[in-house]
Amino acid sequence: MxxxxxxxxxxxxxxxxxxxxxxxxxxxxxxxxxxxxxxxxxxxxxxxxxxxxxxxxxxxxxxxxxxxxxxxxxxxxxxxxxxxxxxxxxxxxxxxxxxxxxxxxxxxxxxEGRDLQKDDVKDPAVVERLGAHIAELHRFYSQHQQEGLDKRPSQGTAYHEYMIEVIKRGLEKGLFTSCDVSIIETTLRWVNTRLEDRGSEGAWGLIHGDLSLGNIIMTPEGEFSFIDFGFFGPGYYYTDVAMGAMMIPSEHRDLFLRGYYGDNITGQNELVLLEGFMLVAIIGYYVFQMENESVHAWMRERMPKLCADYCIPYLSGERIFYIV
CATH class of the missing domain: 3.30.200.20 (Phosphorylase Kinase; domain 1)
Structure with missing residues (x-):
């Protein structure tokens, strides 16, 4: 302009x-x-x-x-x-x-500040504080009331069904194999079933919806600031926690969870859902980039690895929280 x-x-x-x-x-x-x-x-x-x-x-x-x-x-x-x-x-x-x-x-x-960097989250103290800051954001959201939230993007089970349909378009484009598309569909449906069985009480609210290193600013004072709320809206808190965990080296992820959950550290059922939402976040990137031809070669190469190394073990009951 x-x-x-x-x-x-x-x-x-x-x-x-x-x-x-x-x-x-x-x-x-x-x-x-x-x-x-x-x-x-x-x-x-x-x-x-x-x-x-x-x-x-x-x-x-x-x-x-x-x-x-x-x-x-x-x-x-x-x-x-x-x-x-x-x-x-x-x-x-x-x-x-x-x-x-x-x-x-x-x-x-x-x-004022800079994007959070991979080297930052090698510091255990930084990792735990990041978990606490995401928890604080969710505390604000839990008491925030306003009109128009139904106009915001929603990342619930219906969104997961939409993701399946978009991934199927990748099959039509020749990006993915029918086997891999079937694995992705099974993974997303499994997460939905687990959510429906567990219920949404205490797990559903407002979320940032797009947490990444590039959407967190480290201020000159060393504080965190969240930016880019384009996908803010209704969703499962697991979405933000899973995205946060994926920024963290595996050896520090327990500290991140402690920062977020405090003394009420997540149990096995929550951990399984967090793993599912890690996969949802990765699949979401494919969905968002489906019409971007510049990343099609990358998607074609990486989808088999996503399915073989993460989705299949997850569906088989293996724990993947520390390897995704």
Missing amino acids: RDEELQDVLRGYGIEESETTFIRHNENRTYKVDEVNGSSYLLRIHQPVKDSMAGLQHTYESLQAELNMLEGLSSWNNLHVQKPLRNRDGELITIIQHEGKTWNSSVLTWL
């Missing part, structure tokens, strides 16, 4: 003199905004780089729910996150016209 267009959006937030620096264009166009008074912001144009990446999270109603949540979370004393700004009309979203199309845009406070 031209700088004049960006400046026009920013003036609507009372940001009159600033310099914009393009960051990246993936799920959104993102820009760092440096104001002459020293304040910095993140400008997001909610336009994915590929049409196939557009989802519920890009709609006005869904984005409104995300920003309302962030506004509440930014006031939660125990976590530090980016706070959304309201424009001069008091709105969290500014609608813009670009290249003949209508897009939503939003502005967040800038968060």
